[in-house]
Amino acid sequence: MRRRHAVEIILTRPVTRAELHRACRRVPLAANADRTRLMAVRGAKSSRRALRSLRHELDRLLPIDVLTTHYPDASGQVLLNVAFTRTMHSTICQVATARGRKPADFLAQAVVGALERAEQARTRHLTRQLQDLLVDHTPEALLACAARVLLDRRRQPTGSSPEADDLRRSTVHTTP
Numbered sequence: 001m002r003r004r005h006a007v008e009i010i011l012t013r014p015v016t017r018a019e020l021h022r023a024c025r026r027v028p029l030a031a032n033a034d035r036t037r038l039m040a041v042r043g044a045k046s047s048r049r050a051l052r053s054l055r056h057e058l059d060r061l062l063p064i065d066v067l068t069t070h071y072p073d074a075s076g077q078v079l080l081n082v083a084f085t086r087t088m089h090s091t092i093c094q095v096a097t098a099r100g101r102k103p104a105d106f107l108a109q110a111v112v113g114a115l116e117r118a119e120q121a122r123t124r125h126l127t128r129q130l131q132d133l134l135v136d137h138t139p140e141a142l143l144a145c146a147a148r149v150l151l152d153r154r155r156q157p158t159g160s161s162p163e164a165d166d167l168r169r170s171t172v173h174t175t176p
Helices: 017-026 047-058 086-098 103-136 139-155 162-172
Strands: 003-011 037-044 064-069 080-082
Touching (some): 003 047, 017 047, 037 047, 086 103, 103 139
Antiparallel strands (some): 003 037, 003 064
16 A cells, blocks of 8 residues: 655755755655755555655756655654765664674664664753853742743744844835
């Protein structure tokens, strides 16, 4: 049974309009504003096959860095499709073999570890910033301010900020 899979295409550089037009003749694509990320819906038996077939079809047309499933699969995994050079592939295989692992398992563990380290670094950074704020402000004042900012964010339409709203209002009401 062929199901539809949403695939995100992350590019190594922004594509030109001509490259995007050529690729869209083969596969319907949606591009972000700066044309560095694309989205496609691909029919395939599995998400792995969707990634593989899309890479095969678009690799010569676009500067593809990574293909990824946009939604997690049944086991909660987001799949990545990365094309390595022969040298990089052999290096990964050698290191994985030296550690008694399969290359795919080794690579998956390395990616998950890197993501966990990045998340820990973001948490440490946020903690330091909060500690700096607590030097000059009470915990209650900081909590009230954070709640106000979060609530204001929920009320605003996407892509809007209070500063942008103020600018829009002032430009609309100005007279020459």
